[in-house]
Amino acid sequence: MLRLLTRRSLNSGLGYRALSVKAIDIGTRHTPSHRTFFEQDGKAISPFHDIPLYVDQQDPAVVNMVVEVPRWSNAKIEIATGEKYNPLKQDVKKGKLRFVHNCFPYNGYIWNYGALPQTWEDPTETNSDTQCKGDNDPIDVCEIGSEIGYSGQVKQVKLLGVLALVDEGETDWKVLAIDIKDPMAKQLNDVQDVEKHFPGLVKATRHWFRIYKVPDDKPENKFAFDGECKNKAYATSIVQETHDAWKRLIEGEKPMGKLALENASVESSPYKSAEPVQVSSIHKPMPKDDQVAKADPTWHYIP
Template identity: 50%
Template structure:
């Protein structure tokens, strides 16, 4: 597994970087790096859009359960608490960079940061070596949502919302400089650091203080109803009202702190599964450029 990345090249689906004369590699899915010209910006109703991308497999040689474990350091709900990911040799690895994104056939890995029915705002520390999960802070104090989140929440590894990219389909909003968020709607409560197989169902284009913060709505393949859900219309049938509840939760959660409500692009409506897959492809491509240092990393850790 990769432990760092500096200057590199993309070859045979692997991102290889030379650091101090030693070669390191990040898994990069070549199926994501194809021509996206067919998806040109235009006005549309996202619910009615039917994207017809070139048929392809999200091929991956990675196992569903990468050979790693999680290790807690410090005490929960303290500034020092971290959840690190450890490979089979005992070395720390990054849940953002080293866990593969695609498992093929439209299935992806999802790293859980915040279990459902909890309020501690846990997130991958994108500016720390090996990007462990920690509790977010503001002015030196731990952050909590004003009420519990009702779904498992976390990130898609090997994705990145580029803060220099203005998305013309979403009011020209710039990326928020983070991995893409996932809202997993299944019944089971996951654990911090758990990696689940999920399939995307819809996308919400949240605009948080002017930054584009994609929310991919998905279902764990372990959920008893997973086989019944294949697009956002199925969510309304089997989880009625959930898409509206998710949008409203993320729209309003900052209001108790005296901040304005978040906004949503794409006509304030969820977009289809095909659109969600488009977002994943594009943000995976942005991540690959970041890892190759084709774009500035700023304070982000690439280890």
């Protein structure tokens, strides 16, 4: 059982109030049919639309994060934005499950990697700074704390900075954040603190994103701002911008395209379910011929 923390009011004196969210695995991991659904109070919820972005509405720098990929693992797990109630699944490309390669000296993902709920990088709008449109996904986040997370975990994290990756002509923001319960959380309040206390991590993050697709015969990724990691204030504004875009999407002001917008809790949304939905009514039967895939153990040395 996961515990989401929200604050009723900074002035209420009541502190944090816990919300219970359960992650439910269906099928075998690293197979095409495996899914991780989310449930609250016995009903299905969407990690894209129902988990609140802000832990405290009066502190926009503390947000909820859905962990998709644990640190040091390779499977490219992500929120299935096109499936009903948006479970987690492993990405598939050309009929094969996707794993990121080990690019020396990085063993898989080098942080807990995931997404911020209730955010959306709008593919119809051009960001004035990057001059690129969004990639049609929730905003990505790299959580740099010491705990190794797990797929389906919900963490409360503090925003620290953001990189502007430009992936195939689309803006793909990469937010840096730290779990608020991490022992270093009090000392990390902005990107310069990351540079001070975790020297080399921002540089390694930028390098990882630059080269991780090269083993698949793709060119190196590029960045806006010459690769500069923008500060906490800028990151907070980008998160708010993508949250506002999500609001327009979930309230029906934007075309849904291939996105699944069913949700259990957004009162202003025309896609809100009239009745509670059970996870058992959503997931598909597991094929008997599902094969478990494995990551390629090869190390790639990229100059």
